[in-house]
Amino acid sequence: MDLGLKNKTFAVGGATSGLGRAIAETLLAEGAKVIGIARGQEKLEEMAGEHPDRFVPYAADLTDATAVKNLGFYLIDQNIDGMVLNAGGPPTGRVEELEMKDWDRAWESTLRWKVQLTTALLPLLKGKENGRLLYLESVSIKQPIDNLVLSNAMRAAVAGFVKTLSREVGESGLTANILAPGYHATPRITTVLEKSADIQEVPLAEVEKQFAQETSVKRLGAPSDFAAQAVFLLSPKSGYITGQTITVDGGLVRHITG
Numbered sequence: 629m630d631l632g633l634k635n636k637t638f639a640v641g642g643a644t645s646g647l648g649r650a651i652a653e654t655l656l657a658e659g660a661k662v663i664g665i666a667r668g669q670e671k672l673e674e675m676a677g678e679h680p681d682r683f684v685p686y687a688a689d690l691t692d693a694t695a696v697k698n699l700g701f702y703l704i705d706q707n708i709d710g711m712v713l714n715a716g717g718p719p720t721g722r723v724e725e726l727e728m729k730d731w732d733r734a735w736e737s738t739l740r741w742k743v744q745l746t747t748a749l750l751p752l753l754k755g756k757e758n759g760r761l762l763y764l765e766s767v768s769i770k771q772p773i774d775n776l777v778l779s780n781a782m783r784a785a786v787a788g789f790v791k792t793l794s795r796e797v798g799e800s801g802l803t804a805n806i807l808a809p810g811y812h813a814t815p816r817i818t819t820v821l822e823k824s825a826d827i828q829e830v831p832l833a834e835v836e837k838q839f840a841q842e843t844s845v846k847r848l849g850a851p852s853d854f855a856a857q858a859v860f861l862l863s864p865k866s867g868y869i870t871g872q873t874i875t876v877d878g879g880l881v882r883h884i885t886g
Contacts, residue, residue: 631863634659638760638862639703641690641714644671646814647764648714650851651858656682658859663706665690665699690715690741691733700748710760710862711749713742717766717816718778720823730778738782743789746804750797758864759802763790767810769873771881775823783808787873794871803870805861810877811839812849844879 638655642648643664652662652675661682666672672685686702688695703711718734746761753759765783766773772780787806794804811817817839825835840847854876860866861874875881 650855654855714764734778754800806873810880
């Protein structure tokens with residue numbers, strides 16, 4: 629199927645690692661231009677070297693309000709067709725382990741910058757025939773994950789924001805959706821596995837096996853599987869899907885609405 633992405637331009641946050649990188653590479657394979665956003669300039673330049681004609685590196689710290697403001701101006705100038713709003717999540721931790729400063733940082737790293745950047749991009753994307761906003765969050769929106777209270781709380785707030793946004797802008801043709809990954813083989817899941825292994829005082833390999841057994845397919849997900857779903861939601865083919873939190877989790881969530 630031709631997804632109709634050739635010559636379209638998408639910004640992808642967290643483009644040098646994990647799920648963000650998988651999405652960027654899949655978009656490139658579909659013929660799109662990608663503005664890759666990450667903190668590390670070196671990895672961005674490496675990707676630009678691999679795709680000199682269609683990958684544009686942009687180094688930014690998305691927890692910095694000034695950096696986000698400048699990024700918004702830049703993306704408008706680039707006339708993007710959509711964006712994948714993705715960055716590293718808040719640290720692991722249990723309620724009694726955390727201080728209020730941890731909650732303040734989690735708000736900045738998980739919710740605040742997304743609201744700021746979305747608001748900046750709305751005038752541009754509402755004017756597109758097929759504007760797309762895609763937020764990468766977590767399966768914790770539907771089923772909280774142990775030892776991740778900051779993520780469980782803040783990502784649920786993102787879901788409320790995105791659902792409301794989709795209702796307000798839907799008539800323009802702009803869609804806003806969330807993809808909620810379960811346990812995928814990425815650097816992010818490694819931190820969760822390490823925390824669980826530390827609490828249980830068992831080897832990391834044992835915890836990875838435990839996590840895999842919680843899914844229906846009995847394995848961790850591949851980033852490429854996740855990216856395929858993301859790229860479809862960015863395409864013109866997905867125009868009747870909006871305001872949704874779609875889990876890509878190998879059957880991890882037990883609720884019948886998954």
